Amino acid sequence: MAGEKTLAIAPTATVSSKTTPMVVRTAKTDERLRTIMAILPASPLLLFMMAFLVVPMFFIFKTSVSDNDIVVALPRTLSSLKGSDFNGIPPAAAFAALGQDLDAAATSGKLRPLGRRIGYELPRGLNIVLDASRAVRQIDTASASPETWKDVLVASNDAWSRPGIWQIISKYDGNYSSFYLRWALGFQVVRDIDGTAAPDQGYDFRSIYLRTIAISVLVTALTVLIGYPLAYVISNAKGRTAALLLFLILLPFWTSLLVRTMSWIVMLQTNGVLNSVLVGSGISAEPLKLLYTRLATVLAMIQIQLPFTVLPMISVMKAISPSHVRAARSLGAGPIRAHVTVFMPQAVPGIAAGGLLTFVLCLGFYLTPALVGGPADQMVSFFIARFTNEELNWGLASALSVVLVVGAGIIAFPFARYVAKHSSERI
Numbered sequence: 001m002a003g004e005k006t007l008a009i010a011p012t013a014t015v016s017s018k019t020t021p022m023v024v025r026t027a028k029t030d031e032r033l034r035t036i037m038a039i040l041p042a043s044p045l046l047l048f049m050m051a052f053l054v055v056p057m058f059f060i061f062k063t064s065v066s067d068n069d070i071v072v073a074l075p076r077t078l079s080s081l082k083g084s085d086f087n088g089i090p091p092a093a094a095f096a097a098l099g100q101d102l103d104a105a106a107t108s109g110k111l112r113p114l115g116r117r118i119g120y121e122l123p124r125g126l127n128i129v130l131d132a133s134r135a136v137r138q139i140d141t142a143s144a145s146p147e148t149w150k151d152v153l154v155a156s157n158d159a160w161s162r163p164g165i166w167q168i169i170s171k172y173d174g175n176y177s178s179f180y181l182r183w184a185l186g187f188q189v190v191r192d193i194d195g196t197a198a199p200d201q202g203y204d205f206r207s208i209y210l211r212t213i214a215i216s217v218l219v220t221a222l223t224v225l226i227g228y229p230l231a232y233v234i235s236n237a238k239g240r241t242a243a244l245l246l247f248l249i250l251l252p253f254w255t256s257l258l259v260r261t262m263s264w265i266v267m268l269q270t271n272g273v274l275n276s277v278l279v280g281s282g283i284s285a286e287p288l289k290l291l292y293t294r295l296a297t298v299l300a301m302i303q304i305q306l307p308f309t310v311l312p313m314i315s316v317m318k319a320i321s322p323s324h325v326r327a328a329r330s331l332g333a334g335p336i337r338a339h340v341t342v343f344m345p346q347a348v349p350g351i352a353a354g355g356l357l358t359f360v361l362c363l364g365f366y367l368t369p370a371l372v373g374g375p376a377d378q379m380v381s382f383f384i385a386r387f388t389n390e391e392l393n394w395g396l397a398s399a400l401s402v403v404l405v406v407g408a409g410i411i412a413f414p415f416a417r418y419v420a421k422h423s424s425e426r427i
Helices: 001-065 069-073 075-081 094-108 111-121 127-137 147-155 162-171 179-184 207-234 239-254 259-269 273-280 295-318 322-330 337-361 367-372 380-389 394-426
Strands: none
Touching: 001 069, 001 207, 075 094, 075 162, 075 273, 094 111, 094 127, 111 127, 111 147, 111 162, 111 179, 147 295, 179 394, 207 239, 207 295, 207 337, 207 380, 207 394, 239 295, 259 273, 259 295, 259 322, 259 367, 273 322, 295 337, 295 367, 322 337, 337 394, 367 380, 380 394
């Protein structure tokens, strides 16, 4: 009997050991196919985000670290400066190489980009480069000695006999650097012709970031305070009342942002609607300065952001069962205590989602502060547009964009995790 059991069991064990890996591979293949089929409907959105979000962000980051104006325009100069000591000025051979590079840069159209790039760190850097270019055109390049190149360049501008401009040229001998990112982060980048840090750095970007965050936090807090009771009323309203209130919330979405901002100019200007009411009712003896102030910026941003705050709250509040509050009331809690201890904690994911959406959108606000705010109310986006369209400093504009995106991500990430966690629990 023992031999028969062994003969009966052995073939079964052999078949099982061979088929088990195959069954596992088949199950994994099926799982991968199910995953692919589940993702397939979202593929157009993923491709769209890849083409119009990820790829542009990559090029913005690349532009923020690209810094090749000097190495492209002055290859001979950089080669001659290797190993030089910049406590003073370089040898005459470096002046000869610089003169030849400037002559070639003027012909190839690289002279002005070179001058602008040096001018970012050295005041009047563009003029220094242009003066030197005009001077070297007077030299017989075939027979001029290094001492002649040096005398002509120093005569064109005294900066060439000082170490500051040579320190800048020798420092950027590659295609990439952290110069624009350091500038955007508020580090000291401007120097004088002697190479020491200049006291006037132009733009105080750290104050601009703090101002942007302060305005965004203020607008978000006020929008949540105003939007919470409004969302509560809409979520508990019935029939035509709920439809009318929801229509009033959605109405701004159908109106141009520019039109909504212009309406605030009509309201807040010196002879506008609000000042006419204040003066006409005797509340104020003369028109108040309301336009081009921080108050105008905050009011206009609250009006524009309110729908983005209220709609996520409504979606969460509608999912809260009224029986929870009724149960608390039946146990003796007052209306306010029942709302604060039972209803509000369940509405927190909606409040966080609305507040997060509002805060992130506020960080990138450009049009409204530019039209109704004063010079001291402009946010980071205003300077990004300025450096892109007016000053053509795309490296700094890209660096400011990178800092804004990374900063917004760092600030918003904890809230985004909280909202995602509680949203998945509700699903």
